[in-house]
Amino acid sequence: MSRVTDPKDFPTVERLDELTSTRLRQERGEINFLPVGEHATGQGSQYIMASFSYSLMNNNRFSDGSYGVYYGTQDLRTAIEETRHHREEFMRATAEGPMMLSQRVVVVVLNGELHDIRGLKSKLPGLYSPTSYAQSQPFGRKLWDEGSKGIAYDSVRHPKGECAAVFRPSILSHCRQDRQLVYEWDGRRISVIYELQEFLKLKK
Numbered sequence: 001m002s003r004v005t006d007p008k009d010f011p012t013v014e015r016l017d018e019l020t021s022t023r024l025r026q027e028r029g030e031i032n033f034l035p036v037g038e039h040a041t042g043q044g045s046q047y048i049m050a051s052f053s054y055s056l057m058n059n060n061r062f063s064d065g066s067y068g069v070y071y072g073t074q075d076l077r078t079a080i081e082e083t084r085h086h087r088e089e090f091m092r093a094t095a096e097g098p099m100m101l102s103q104r105v106v107v108v109v110l111n112g113e114l115h116d117i118r119g120l121k122s123k124l125p126g127l128y129s130p131t132s133y134a135q136s137q138p139f140g141r142k143l144w145d146e147g148s149k150g151i152a153y154d155s156v157r158h159p160k161g162e163c164a165a166v167f168r169p170s171i172l173s174h175c176r177q178d179r180q181l182v183y184e185w186d187g188r189r190i191s192v193i194y195e196l197q198e199f200l201k202l203k204k
Helices: 007-020 022-027 045-051 076-093 136-145
Strands: 070-073 099-110 150-154 162-166 172-185 190-195 201-203
Touching: 045 070, 045 099, 045 172, 070 076, 076 099, 076 162, 076 172, 076 190
Parallel strands: none
Antiparallel strands: 070 162, 099 172, 150 162, 172 190, 190 201
């Protein structure tokens, strides 16, 4: 905000964000995209609910944007490869010049039964396409309509990784920030990733 707003206007901009933020409007009960009782509560719930607010109207693997999805992985390496890919896609699409991108790593407890399609890449290639969501989005929509809690699947961006696409925030809890990463975008790709405090470089 400091790059585009005069400091004296911060209170006005913050108030505008409060009035228009999808997440904050959901918290106040002004809008609701989830069944009754499905909101996350307690520690770190704002991080969880952000995925069910800000992802609306954005295409992703298991949603056409009409409902939110919380995506997570079991390990940091997979999380990095998944987020690196999607951040690179966004930066290329908006023709951004070189810059540093701050990425927050959060840890959450998942306690719920998911629809499991792990180990089925060869049988369900359309759900695992690296370039198209034409089959995975209708698949996700059908499960969401049926009340599914989410999907466990193999990572598309990291061969050994596993991911979860969570449809219901109520199965997520105890969310906390673990660390802060920096992604160096060089104008073409994210070439270097390091932890903000330790400056541990993870070269691609």
